[in-house]
Amino acid sequence: MPKLGMEPIRRAALIDATIAEIGAAGTLDITVGQIARRAGVSSGLAHHYFGGKDDMLMAAMRHVMREYAREVRLGLAVAQTPRARLEAIVRGSFAASNFTPDTIGSWLNFYVLALSSGPARRLHRIYAKRLRSNLCHALRPLVGTRADNLGAQTAALIDGLYLHQGLSPTVPDGDTAIRQVMSHLDRELKG
Amino acid sequence: MPKLGMEPIRRAALIDATIAEIGAAGTLDITVGQIARRAGVSSGLAHHYFGGKDDMLMAAMRHVMREYAREVRLGLAVAQTPRARLEAIVRGSFAASNFTPDTIGSWLNFYVLALSSGPARRLHRIYAKRLRSNLCHALRPLVGTRADNLGAQTAALIDGLYLHQGLSPTVPDGDTAIRQVMSHLDRELKG
Amino acid sequence: MPKLGMEPIRRAALIDATIAEIGAAGTLDITVGQIARRAGVSSGLAHHYFGGKDDMLMAAMRHVMREYAREVRLGLAVAQTPRARLEAIVRGSFAASNFTPDTIGSWLNFYVLALSSGPARRLHRIYAKRLRSNLCHALRPLVGTRADNLGAQTAALIDGLYLHQGLSPTVPDGDTAIRQVMSHLDRELKG
Amino acid sequence: MPKLGMEPIRRAALIDATIAEIGAAGTLDITVGQIARRAGVSSGLAHHYFGGKDDMLMAAMRHVMREYAREVRLGLAVAQTPRARLEAIVRGSFAASNFTPDTIGSWLNFYVLALSSGPARRLHRIYAKRLRSNLCHALRPLVGTRADNLGAQTAALIDGLYLHQGLSPTVPDGDTAIRQVMSHLDRELKG
DNA sequence: AATGAATGAGTTTTCATTCAT
DNA sequence: GATGAATGAAAACTCATTCAT
Numbered sequence: 078m079p080k081l082g083m084e085p086i087r088r089a090a091l092i093d094a095t096i097a098e099i100g101a102a103g104t105l106d107i108t109v110g111q112i113a114r115r116a117g118v119s120s121g122l123a124h125h126y127f128g129g130k131d132d133m134l135m136a137a138m139r140h141v142m143r144e145y146a147r148e149v150r151l152g153l154a155v156a157q158t159p160r161a162r163l164e165a166i167v168r169g170s171f172a173a174s175n176f177t178p179d180t181i182g183s184w185l186n187f188y189v190l191a192l193s194s195g196p197a198r199r200l201h202r203i204y205a206k207r208l209r210s211n212l213c214h215a216l217r218p219l220v221g222t223r224a225d226n227l228g229a230q231t232a233a234l235i236d237g238l239y240l241h242q243g244l245s246p247t248v249p250d251g252d253t254a255i256r257q258v259m260s261h262l263d264r265e266l267k268g
Numbered sequence: 269m270p271k272l273g274m275e276p277i278r279r280a281a282l283i284d285a286t287i288a289e290i291g292a293a294g295t296l297d298i299t300v301g302q303i304a305r306r307a308g309v310s311s312g313l314a315h316h317y318f319g320g321k322d323d324m325l326m327a328a329m330r331h332v333m334r335e336y337a338r339e340v341r342l343g344l345a346v347a348q349t350p351r352a353r354l355e356a357i358v359r360g361s362f363a364a365s366n367f368t369p370d371t372i373g374s375w376l377n378f379y380v381l382a383l384s385s386g387p388a389r390r391l392h393r394i395y396a397k398r399l400r401s402n403l404c405h406a407l408r409p410l411v412g413t414r415a416d417n418l419g420a421q422t423a424a425l426i427d428g429l430y431l432h433q434g435l436s437p438t439v440p441d442g443d444t445a446i447r448q449v450m451s452h453l454d455r456e457l458k459g
Numbered sequence: 460m461p462k463l464g465m466e467p468i469r470r471a472a473l474i475d476a477t478i479a480e481i482g483a484a485g486t487l488d489i490t491v492g493q494i495a496r497r498a499g500v501s502s503g504l505a506h507h508y509f510g511g512k513d514d515m516l517m518a519a520m521r522h523v524m525r526e527y528a529r530e531v532r533l534g535l536a537v538a539q540t541p542r543a544r545l546e547a548i549v550r551g552s553f554a555a556s557n558f559t560p561d562t563i564g565s566w567l568n569f570y571v572l573a574l575s576s577g578p579a580r581r582l583h584r585i586y587a588k589r590l591r592s593n594l595c596h597a598l599r600p601l602v603g604t605r606a607d608n609l610g611a612q613t614a615a616l617i618d619g620l621y622l623h624q625g626l627s628p629t630v631p632d633g634d635t636a637i638r639q640v641m642s643h644l645d646r647e648l649k650g
Numbered sequence: 651m652p653k654l655g656m657e658p659i660r661r662a663a664l665i666d667a668t669i670a671e672i673g674a675a676g677t678l679d680i681t682v683g684q685i686a687r688r689a690g691v692s693s694g695l696a697h698h699y700f701g702g703k704d705d706m707l708m709a710a711m712r713h714v715m716r717e718y719a720r721e722v723r724l725g726l727a728v729a730q731t732p733r734a735r736l737e738a739i740v741r742g743s744f745a746a747s748n749f750t751p752d753t754i755g756s757w758l759n760f761y762v763l764a765l766s767s768g769p770a771r772r773l774h775r776i777y778a779k780r781l782r783s784n785l786c787h788a789l790r791p792l793v794g795t796r797a798d799n800l801g802a803q804t805a806a807l808i809d810g811l812y813l814h815q816g817l818s819p820t821v822p823d824g825d826t827a828i829r830q831v832m833s834h835l836d837r838e839l840k841g
Numbered sequence: 842a843a844t845g846a847a848t849g850a851g852t853t854t855t856c857a858t859t860c861a862t
Numbered sequence: 863g864a865t866g867a868a869t870g871a872a873a874a875c876t877c878a879t880t881c882a883t
Contacts, residue, residue, distance in 0.1 A: 102384055103380075103383030103384030104380070104381075104383065104384040106297075106384075182383055185379070185380050185383065186380055186383070188376070188380075188431060188435065189294075189295070189376050189377055189379075189380045190295075191435055192294030192295065192373055192376065192377075192434065192435065193293055193294035193295040193297075198435075201435060202437075205432075205435070226448070226451075229432075229448070230425070230448055230452060232428075232432070233425055233428035233429045233431070233432050233448070234421070234424055234425050234428050235428070236428040236431050236432065237423075237424035237425050237426070237427040237428025237429070237431065238424045238428070240379060240424070240427050240428065240431065241396075241420075241423070241424050241427065243383065244379065244382055244383065244389075244392060244396070246393075257417070257420070257421055257424070260417075261421060261452075261456075264455065264456060265452075265455060
């Protein structure tokens, strides 16, 4: 019998390598060979487990989204008040675990990929819908009917900060981003 | 007999074709042949005038940025109050002339290109700096030292709305975006 | 505890799977994986038993030829007259047991493989020589020196009918083929 | 202006090279690079003019069929009697211009390709139908209702002789093949 | 000025084959 | 005996770029 159960290990390694490679290159124009090399396997194996380059990209995008969702979920689980729920969502969005240069670079590339790829578009829609819904749900008790507007605005602000931090020459700083969104929200809630 | 003065005409046609092609494809992964065909010339001529594909992309990016800057400049020229200056900047950002699906698609692609291409990064920095500086300059008389923070926040919101509208399944709606930013600003100014 | 005597079983299963796969695909461009899957084993095992893909193909070709030869031999064993011997050869060539779509498809592919592969060519020569010799031997008492010519002609007719039936959109029909060859022979013998 | 009108020249050269390469290799498992090299161009150009390897193969098959049809047509044009028509068809089938080792090898490979490729199958059907129809048409005045049977038989014999000559170690000999078919026909007509 | 011809490097993908267990 | 893991060579195909005319 051969080494068994390598598949999940390899898949995980290849997904990590994909994100790292996109992050390092800043583009999706990377080769399967680069990814495979980074993961320490042959390019053939990458195809064996994923079928093709696009499937690998989509798997990486899904992974990034899942990690983000997990982070938010964990935060929401312990939040007791609407205000705390809001903060959990925002903190999750910029949590240190996902707010690394590589991950941000991948996010931004995946965003734009959604313009040309059906699967990426569907995945992005899920993310966008969930973020909006989470925000609105937390805002409703606080601002009533204005929740929809404010939720959309906040979602845009979050993505805009992602963009800015991703493109800024400085190292990404999640805490600053969190403060910016929360201070914006606090002002809106007070008003 | 060579037609004289074709250069600016060809260059403009090729730049327009580039933006249209990126917009249609949703990606920078378009071929020089596609661009040339859309512009009604041969691919050889495209190289003749631009040197290479990258130069064409950069020229298109520069064009998009220039159009945007022109729009803002025109608005600022007639603005009499700080509040009017703010509105001019925001209106310029979502002016109908530049807020078409093709242009938005190109913008987003150029944003992300700035992650991997030096020239694109430099161009993006110029845009980012100018937007920030315009906003802060207009905000200073209104909120004093808070102008920097609020400017950065507003810039992020603007880019975030670009992203959202670009990725939304609905047709882009500049007026809604303008209203969202202005209502945000008004709230912040009142507070 | 290793199962004993698996080798002949596995080999037979793999050979059958090879023929079925070639028949289904209509080409030798099938993968070892497909064959192995059809045989219900791993691709590694296929190599273990056969050494390589080419060896598997040759084993399949040999198998098909042997089955054909067996069929003819059985017919000849009970044939009492030269005419009966002739009919036995022809019947054997289109015997229901070998004249299935899969087998015909494999035959045709093996024929053409003989153009590029030494081993396949040698195998084909054996088949061709035996068919010719069988036919001539049976014809000699009937047509004397014309046996050689008529034998060659008949052999060509048999192979041509194989080709036609293999490529015809209708289901292969051995009886018709037998009748065609026999009526041809009868006419030649009468004349 | 560049060298104009190269397309038909290149296409012809590539088709010839394809047939020569298949003939030399005895298989369709040849690379586009081999074909291109033989034609004296780059592999990129081959793709440029044909779209892909399959299209090249089909173009070559079509070419071979056309040359054959032309040969038969020329013969039929001057044939005055049914017997002469028959001979024209047979002579055309084994005309020196098409009965070279390369062409025969290509024919046989294309025959078998018809088992797995839709386009090849359609092309082959055209050829088969035409040969049959030509033969039956010429036979009808001579043998009446038996024309269909005899036509099918003769077609099979012709293809069978192709196969035999293609696979024979000796150099192809059209004259012998012609004599074999004609003597067969003469016998059948007499009877 | 402008074109279409032509190249060739680079990428994805497939698959026979090997091997540790 | 048997497997699934893993490799890497080979091939199709794309496309930016160059060039003769």
